[in-house]
Amino acid sequence: MVTDQTISPPLPTGPIALPTGDSDEAALWQWLESVCDPEIPVLSLRELGVLRAVTSTSTGWQLWITPTYNGCPALSQMKADLLSAMQSAGKPAEVITSLAPAWSSDWITDEAKEKLRTYGIAPPHASAQSNGISLVRLAGKMQRAQVPCPQCGSSDTTETSQFGSTACKAMYKCLACAEPFDYFKPY
Amino acid sequence: MTTLADYALHLADNALILGQRNAEWCGHGPVLEEDLALANHSLDLIGQARLLYQWVAQLRGDGSTEDTLAYFRDPEAFFNFTLLELPHCTALAPSARAERDYAVTIVRNFFFSSYMLLVWGVLQSHAQPQLSAIAAKSIKEVRYHCQHAADWLIRFGDGTAESHDRAQAAVDFLMPYTQEFWSEWPAAKEVLPDTAHLKNQWFDMVIDVIKEAGLQLPEASGYVTQGVLGIHTEHMSYLLAEMQSLARQHPGAQW
Numbered sequence: 154m155v156t157d158q159t160i161s162p163p164l165p166t167g168p169i170a171l172p173t174g175d176s177d178e179a180a181l182w183q184w185l186e187s188v189c190d191p192e193i194p195v196l197s198l199r200e201l202g203v204l205r206a207v208t209s210t211s212t213g214w215q216l217w218i219t220p221t222y223n224g225c226p227a228l229s230q231m232k233a234d235l236l237s238a239m240q241s242a243g244k245p246a247e248v249i250t251s252l253a254p255a256w257s258s259d260w261i262t263d264e265a266k267e268k269l270r271t272y273g274i275a276p277p278h279a280s281a282q283s284n285g286i287s288l289v290r291l292a293g294k295m296q297r298a299q300v301p302c303p304q305c306g307s308s309d310t311t312e313t314s315q316f317g318s319t320a321c322k323a324m325y326k327c328l329a330c331a332e333p334f335d336y337f338k339p340y
Numbered sequence: 341m342t343t344l345a346d347y348a349l350h351l352a353d354n355a356l357i358l359g360q361r362n363a364e365w366c367g368h369g370p371v372l373e374e375d376l377a378l379a380n381h382s383l384d385l386i387g388q389a390r391l392l393y394q395w396v397a398q399l400r401g402d403g404s405t406e407d408t409l410a411y412f413r414d415p416e417a418f419f420n421f422t423l424l425e426l427p428h429c430t431a432l433a434p435s436a437r438a439e440r441d442y443a444v445t446i447v448r449n450f451f452f453s454s455y456m457l458l459v460w461g462v463l464q465s466h467a468q469p470q471l472s473a474i475a476a477k478s479i480k481e482v483r484y485h486c487q488h489a490a491d492w493l494i495r496f497g498d499g500t501a502e503s504h505d506r507a508q509a510a511v512d513f514l515m516p517y518t519q520e521f522w523s524e525w526p527a528a529k530e531v532l533p534d535t536a537h538l539k540n541q542w543f544d545m546v547i548d549v550i551k552e553a554g555l556q557l558p559e560a561s562g563y564v565t566q567g568v569l570g571i572h573t574e575h576m577s578y579l580l581a582e583m584q585s586l587a588r589q590h591p592g593a594q595w
Contacts, residue, residue, distance in 0.1 A: 223477055224387025252391070253473035255480065314373035315488050316380040320481075324373065340480050 164205045164217055166254050168262040171199065181207050181214065181244070188238050191230040192319050195272045198231060202260030205251065213245030219256045221340065222320040258321075258340045269337060270303045275325065277339040300336050302327035312336075344468060345399040346419070346527035349409070350568060351459075352392035353420035356410060357576075358452060359385030360583050361424065362445065370442050377488060381449070384481040391474050411587035415576040422565035423448060423517035425576045430513040443496055443503070447510040450489035451518050454545050456482045458538050463531075490549045497553025508555050515557065519564045528568070 171186065172179035185204065186197045198204040198218065206217040216235050220228050232248045239246035258277040261269075266276035278300055299308040307329035314324040315338075322335040363382040369375025393406035426448070428440035460482060463475035496507035521542070522535045532538065550557045565573075586593065 220387075220477075222384060222387060222481060223391060223474075224383035224385070226383070252477055253469065255473070255476040257480075314377060315484060315491075316373070316377035318376070320380050320383055338484070 164219070164251055164254060166257075166260070168202065168260050169199055169205070170262070177209065178207060181242075184242055185216075185235065185238055188231075188234045191227045191234070193269070193272070193274065195268045196261075196265050198235070200262050200265035200268070202256060202258075202262075203231060204235070213247065214239065216246055216248045217251055218248060219251050219254075221256050225320055227319075256340070258337065261337075273303050273334060274322065275300050275303045275334055275336040277337050300325055302330060302332065303334055304332045305330040310334075342399060343527045343530045344471070345396050347531040348392050348396050348399070348471065350419040350527065352389045352396060352409070353418045354424055354452075354456075355385040355392065356389035357418065357420040357579065358424040358448075359383075359389060360579060361426075361428070362449070364428065364440070365445065368440070374442070378445070381485055381488075384478075384485070388474065388478045388481070391477075395470050395474070407587065411584045415572045415580055416570040418572065418576065418580075419568050419570055421452070421517070421520050422567035422573060423514060423520065424452065425567065425572060425579055426514075426517070427575055430509050441506060441510065442492075443506040443510040444514065446489050446492045446496065447507065447514050449485060450493050450549065451514060451546070453482050453486035453489055455518075455521050455538075455542055457486050457545075458541055459532065462538070466531075493549055493555075494553045497550075497555040504554065507553065511550070511555055512558050515560050516562045517565055519560050519562075520566070520568060523564055523566070523568060525568045 172182045182199065185207075186199065188198050188204075190196045190198065190201050190203070193201070201221070203218050203221065204216065205219055208215045208217070216239070218228075218231065218235070228250070232250075235248050236246060261276065269276040300310050300312075301308050302310050302325075305327060307327055309328040310325050311328060312323060313326050313333070317324040317335050321337060321340065323338050324333065325336045326333045359382040362378045362385070365375060365378040366382075367375065369378060389410070390406050393409045396409060397404040397406060426444075428442070428444050430441060430444060457479065460475045460479035464472050464479060466472045466475065493507060496503040498504075522539050524535065528535070547557055565571075567576075
């Protein structure tokens with residue numbers, strides 16, 4: 154069963170560490186580590202910040218997820234993958250989508266940022282918190298923070314497009330090693 | 341229907357109609373990167389529209405769904421700004437099928453995304469939790485749209501003589517349509533009471549980028565369009581026909 158709901162009980166903000174111990178809940182988090190982002194298969198949904206909470210009810214588990222971008226087409230795949238992992242564990246579950254608090258790239262764990270880099274995607278370099286109006290002003294001055302190349306580490310890189318193969322990524326090119334690469338944008 | 345549902349429908353229609361219009365560039369972008377950028381914009385906008393339509397359907401409670409709202413309404417039942425339904429060409433183009441002008445696309449995206457930056461900014465602290473949740477997510481996306489459009493507008497204005505002239509022509513053509521942003525129709529008056537303040541903020545943002553681009557911002561004057569009241573241009577029917585024909589010819593089609 155998949156339920157769409159925009160309002161939820163208070164969900165955590167920030168990165169979520171993998172719970173340890175042998176409680177049912179910790180065991181479930183560990184089991185769900187195998188469910189990865191369909192576009193970035195090196196990150197689990199927890200590491201990406203999409204899986205926010207697991208709660209148990211009298212009828213089974215509730216998995217609370219939050220979308221990254223509003224139109225991200227991977228969301229339905231994520232729901233299906235979570236349900237299929239729960240099914241193979243023999244646990245009845247429903248997946249609930251919550252919009253608030255809004256997902257932020259700040260919720261990607263540090264380990265996950267390192268995995269992204271190794272995978273060839275430059276992780277978001279800065280906090281996503283910023284003032285919209287000043288962004289417009291900055292656009293005029295073409296001021297952009299430098300994004301280090303995930304291949305050679307050089308900061309001598311340039312943006313080729315603000316939008317890339319998926320909504321969450323921009324396209325960059327390294328001027329030192331000449332490799333093109335994806336940059337996971339702050340959101 | 342409640343005022344809030346009316347306003348949410350207007351926001352959803354804005355997002356869907358511009359999303360559909362910009363998607364026309366898919367496979368036809370001036371360069372590959374811009375093709376991808378505009379498809380990404382549309383994905384964001386249609387994602388926002390879906391959330392809003394789902395919520396409107398819930399508020400109405402009359403059996404509407406996101407699909408009936410998007411595919412089974414006629415032009416007069418849409419309440420988007422007229423600006424967003426216009427084809428990608430200026431007034432002197434001979435027909436809506438004339439060659440698309442990327443300057444029109446960029447100027448429209450710039451005017452609208454800078455406006456939505458302010459609107460989502462107000463709505464993200466709205467007392468209705470669903471509206472504030474949608475606003476808090478959408479503002480993150482519209483920042484990228486606005487930055488993209490501002491960058492290109494500066495590049496066009498500050499580029500060659502032709503890119504400058506085409507950018508100026510697009511600004512001159514589209515500016516009068518922005519008057520509709522500030523029109524006082526019932527739902528907007530209630531949800532966004534202080535349009536005078538928004539208007540000042542919007543002008544400050546826009547003029548900064550226009551100056552940086554070396555362009556002139558004309559006075560917004562003349563006929564005030566009324567898309568928010570369901571009164572549209574001829575272009576709206578063609579846009580909807582393309583978007584809705586499959587769903588109407590094959591009701592319930594799935595793929």
